Amino acid sequence: MDITQLNQDFGIDGSVVFTEELVGFPLIKIKNDFAVAAVSMYGGHVISYQPVGADHDLMYLSGDVVYKVGKGVRGGVPICWPWFGPHPTDSSQPSHGVARTSFWQVESTETTTTGATRIILKLTDSPETHELWDYSFELRIAVTVGKTLNLELITRNTGDQVFEITQALHTYFKIGDVDQVQVLGLDGCDYIDKVDGGQIKTQLGEVAIAAEVDRVYSNVPAELVINDPALSRKIKLISKNSTTAIVWNPWIDKSKTMGDFPNDDYKHMICVETANAAKEIITVPPQGEYSMAVAYQCEAY
Ligand code: BG6
Numbered sequence: 001m002d003i004t005q006l007n008q009d010f011g012i013d014g015s016v017v018f019t020e021e022l023v024g025f026p027l028i029k030i031k032n033d034f035a036v037a038a039v040s041m042y043g044g045h046v047i048s049y050q051p052v053g054a055d056h057d058l059m060y061l062s063g064d065v066v067y068k069v070g071k072g073v074r075g076g077v078p079i080c081w082p083w084f085g086p087h088p089t090d091s092s093q094p095s096h097g098v099a100r101t102s103f104w105q106v107e108s109t110e111t112t113t114t115g116a117t118r119i120i121l122k123l124t125d126s127p128e129t130h131e132l133w134d135y136s137f138e139l140r141i142a143v144t145v146g147k148t149l150n151l152e153l154i155t156r157n158t159g160d161q162v163f164e165i166t167q168a169l170h171t172y173f174k175i176g177d178v179d180q181v182q183v184l185g186l187d188g189c190d191y192i193d194k195v196d197g198g199q200i201k202t203q204l205g206e207v208a209i210a211a212e213v214d215r216v217y218s219n220v221p222a223e224l225v226i227n228d229p230a231l232s233r234k235i236k237l238i239s240k241n242s243t244t245a246i247v248w249n250p251w252i253d254k255s256k257t258m259g260d261f262p263n264d265d266y267k268h269m270i271c272v273e274t275a276n277a278a279k280e281i282i283t284v285p286p287q288g289e290y291s292m293a294v295a296y297q298c299e300a301y
Helices: 003-010 127-132 251-257
Strands: 016-022 025-031 035-040 045-051 105-111 117-124 137-145 149-157 163-165 167-169 172-174 182-184 190-193 199-202 213-217 223-228 233-240 244-249 269-276 282-284 289-300
Touching: 003 016, 003 105, 025 117, 035 117, 035 137, 045 149, 149 167, 149 282, 167 289, 223 269, 233 269, 269 289, 282 289
Parallel strands: none
Antiparallel strands: 016 025, 025 035, 035 045, 105 117, 117 137, 137 149, 149 289, 163 282, 167 269, 172 269, 182 223, 190 199, 190 213, 213 244, 223 233, 233 289, 244 269
């Protein structure tokens, strides 16, 4: 991908700039009246979003992040697609599917009427994706950087066979202190407890983290909140066409096994993922389309 060409075709003076901080991994830098953000074309992956006036990025990005073809980026918003987690029937397949380890194309960039910046990246099936998942598709991520960060993941079936997907926007949020953080909105929701043999449990009260947490919640409401007293902020997550949410924090032992994740960083991140997963499997007929979306809104207090 030629950076000069990308800037010519899709750059917007001052607000959308293509760079290549690491050779072979183009990065889109976005800056407008509302926020600064960065999106990697590897994985169609938002790695940073910081509203103007905010003291901190919303996103956690590992200081030991590895950009390597075939490996997911540790932090930001990995796109898990067309399956979430392990492949449903074949454990030799990559965890979380093919989208997060593919290079995406730019479809369009624009400044909206409100002054926000909207970027659409696209991934289409290729010999590489067919090897892992033998369907024809177009997958788009529309990233709108404004007062809020809006993400829409649109799956289009361009083939003549029906297909099924599970998916997640696997967002790593930066937090001040894992001991104080709470996820609100999941009280009463059932979840699969992946650290307790996949048992089904029911959430009582708010979610707090005091050990490894890896839970797939079902029938979740459209609005969840991360309350982060240590950074004096709340992040609202408002989703559309998703009733599954994953909450993940690797805690101490798992952190030590992840080479691209500093040992103590579990204290400063939490994943709250907007998903269609577990029993929420999406069927997309030939020429059909499915869109899942989320908006992140940060309020300081
Ligand atoms: C979460 C899963 O969504 O992602 C966890 O629920 C998994 O089980 C985590 O460990 C990270 O996955 P990966 O493949 O990026 O290390």
